[in-house]
Amino acid sequence: MTDTSRRVFLGAFGALTVSAAVAPGSAAASPVRVAPRTPATPATSPATSPIPAVAPAVASTTGPRSSMTFTGTPYDTAAFARASLGELSATVLPGTPVRTEVLYGRQRVAVLTKGARTVLVSGPERTFTENKQPFTDAFVRLVPDPALEPGRRLKPGWGNSPAGGTWSVYGGTPGDADFAVRKGAATMLLKDTEAGRYATLTDDGISDVDVTCEAAFDKVPVGNACSFALLFGYRGGGAHCRARLSFTTKGEVDLRVEKVSDGRTVVLAEAGPLATGVRAGDAWRIRVRRQGAKAQITAWPAAGAEPARPTAEVEDVGAGSRSGRVGVRGFASPGCTNLPVTLTVSRFEVVSGTWETPPSVTHRDWVRLLEVPFDGEWTPAVEATVRGWAGSMAPDVLSYAAMFLPGAPRVRGADPRVAGADVLGEAGYGKPDSQGLLPVGADFHDYMEQPWTFPDATKRPEEGQRGKLDCSGYVRMVYGFHMGVGMVAGKDPAKEALPRKSGAMVDFAPGVRVAQRAEGGGSAPDLRQLQPGDLLLFDVNDREGDPVDPDAYAVDHVAVYLGPDQAGKRRFLSSRKSADGPTMADISGASTLESPGIYADSLHTIHRV
Structure with a gap:
């Protein structure tokens, strides 16, 4: 990148750091925000620019959906200005891979790894966080039937x-058709009058939420009522809250708001009948707006407008029930005689929501890259490079990675290599296939909708993948582009170059291997040398020897x-x-390496670029 284009890009990136915090779900939500604090003391050398003034981040679980903020804790950024650094000492640390720690007095300045380009540099303290993002599930997919694809370990459901x-x-x-998804509808079959059926999203931390469900029964019940409920604060069948619509044998609809605790049901509010003459197939909507201990519930026919009150x-x-899952429950009351009855859910939408405890990471580690791998020698040239990074707030590996999280604004036109293309901004995962599933396929140049010539081939962007990044495409966008x-x-x-697929990165990514699982599925990789910026490689699906794809990594x-x-x-x-894109959150599996957990238990290799 030329000096001019880099200045243009950094200017665009810097403009993002002063974006105002907005509520979740807003189109203007910014993932990077910096507020004013007491300016740092300018460096004494006229050739050195003062460290940019930053201010304390405003802590709030109702802030932007993701953010990278600079904290307001006392931190002498001038101590890291290159003109302020005195004599540096370099010491080789014990362990493998070989690392060299650089100190200014007793303060760590950098850690370099022999054979790697990445350097861990101490800098201004940052906090990375992410909160619940809104979504709509219109069920435009076909969930595969395990009976039809025995080679795949598929689970029935939605x-x-x-x-x-x-x-x-x-x-x-x-394995039965009690739960199914068939393009545009999820179904729940009620065959008995026992405990009912539940479908919940595996996100246990949702607290405040604005959620809507649209559903219909295929029959007017006979003998006794059938009901469907929008669940919130769900921690199990015996502990949750629900807004329940009962469809009676008279064609009426009643609403009850209920709390279930220790298996006991308490009615918190009720209303009805909300309508008469309700027919089979008439769709209804339930909306729950919860804030703290309070909740507003609205129910209305889907064919009409939402009531104002x-x-x-x-x-x-x-x-x-302060936090928990959201979901749907279907139930046939004892005495209902025209079973089975099918509940069809056509739309489930979280307009906005927050997690009770959003994930947050705070540290002073910045990940920067040398032009060539470190050969283990602390030379004047390497020292000059490290001094040049001291106090810099220019984007690093982690900054770029955060700029694709939920809510990140688009940045385009900042790089002459892809003039006019988006180079930063919230990313999805990939284009849905004919079954509505998200296959692997969105590389960094697909995100930008640009052709790219590699040393071994020229690739054109795949149609429909603009703004998408799969797991390896995300890594290549950050580390590569x-x-x-x-x-x-x-x-x-x-x-010497990053492969396209994660499976190939294990043996062919540039850099050094930090740790790896023992052959034959033995002990987990040693995490003692792990540092920010390292690549983590997983065998989540354990597909080696997959009968459907024998060449799978x-x-x-x-x-x-x-x-x-x-x-x-x-x-x-x-x-x-x-998560439909980059995340640091615990969506369908914790994004952590602490066992037990799907990712913690499937970690295969740690690699340093």
Whole structure:
């Protein structure tokens, strides 16, 4: 990148750091915000620009959906200005790979790894966080039937909700058609009058939420009522809150707001009948707007407009249900005689929401790259490079990675290599296929909708993948396009360029291996040398020897390690199908390396670029 284009790009990036915080769900939400604090002391050298003044981040769970903020804790940024650094000392640390720690007095300045380009540099303290993103599930997919594809370990149910996570179903017989998705509708078959059927999204931390469900029964019940409920604060069948619509044998609809605790049901509010003459197939909507202990519930026929006033209001839904899942319950009351009855859910939407404890990582580690791998020698040239980074707030690996999280604004026209293309901004995972599923396929140049010539091939962007990044495409966008690491269309036997697939990165990515699982599925990789910026490679699906795809790699997912979160758990960034794009959050599996957990238990290799 030329000096001029780099200044243009950094100017665009810098403009983002002063974007105002807005509420979740707003189109203007920015993932990067910096507020004023007491300016740092300018460097004494006239050749050195003062460190930019920054200010304390405003802590709020109702802020932007993701952010990278500079904290207001006292921090002498001038101490890291290159003119202020005195004599530096370099010491080789014990362990493998070989690392060199650079100190200014007792303060760490940098850590370099022999054979790697990435350098861990101490800088201004930052906090990375992410909150619940809105989503709509219109069920425009076909969940594969395990009976038809015995080679795949598929589970019956409703599949993955784009950006909402995985649907978990309860009740009925596994493998039967009790739960299904058929392009534009999810169905729940009620065959008995037992505990009913549940479908919940595996996101246990949702607190405040604005959620809507649209559903219909295929029959008017006979003998006794059938009902469907919008669940919130769900922590199990015996502990949740619900807004329940009962469809009676008279063609009437009643609303009850209920709290279930220790298996006991308490009615918090009720209204009805809301309508008469309701016919089979008439769709109804339920909307729950919860804030703290209060909740407003609105129910109305889907064919009409939403009422201006809520149907019911509840002052206290209970502290015990402060957070939990959202979902749907179907139930046939004892005495209903025309079973089976099918509940069809055509739309499930979270307009806005927050997590009770959004994931947050705070540290002073910045990840920068040398022009060539460090050979283990602390030379004047290497020292000059490290001094040049001291105090810099120019984007690093983690800054770029954060700029694709939910809510990140688009930045375009900042790079002459792809004039007019988006180079930063919230990313999805990939274009849905004919079944509505998200296959692998969105590379960094697909995101930008640009052709790209690699040393081994020229690739044209795949149609419909603009703004999308799969897991390896996300890593290549950050490390390759923005940080300048070489890339190939396939894999590079010389190990100088990033391969296209995560499975190939295990053996062919440039850099050094930090740790790897023992052969034959033995002990987990040693995490003691792990540092921010490292690539984490997983065999999540354990597909080695897959009868459907015998050439599949054992490793099928790649992430970038971010650092310990507020609970001390090692958290990473990755692009996931269940989250529909890059995330640092726990959507259908915790983004941490603490066992038990799908990613913690499937970690295969740690690699440093």
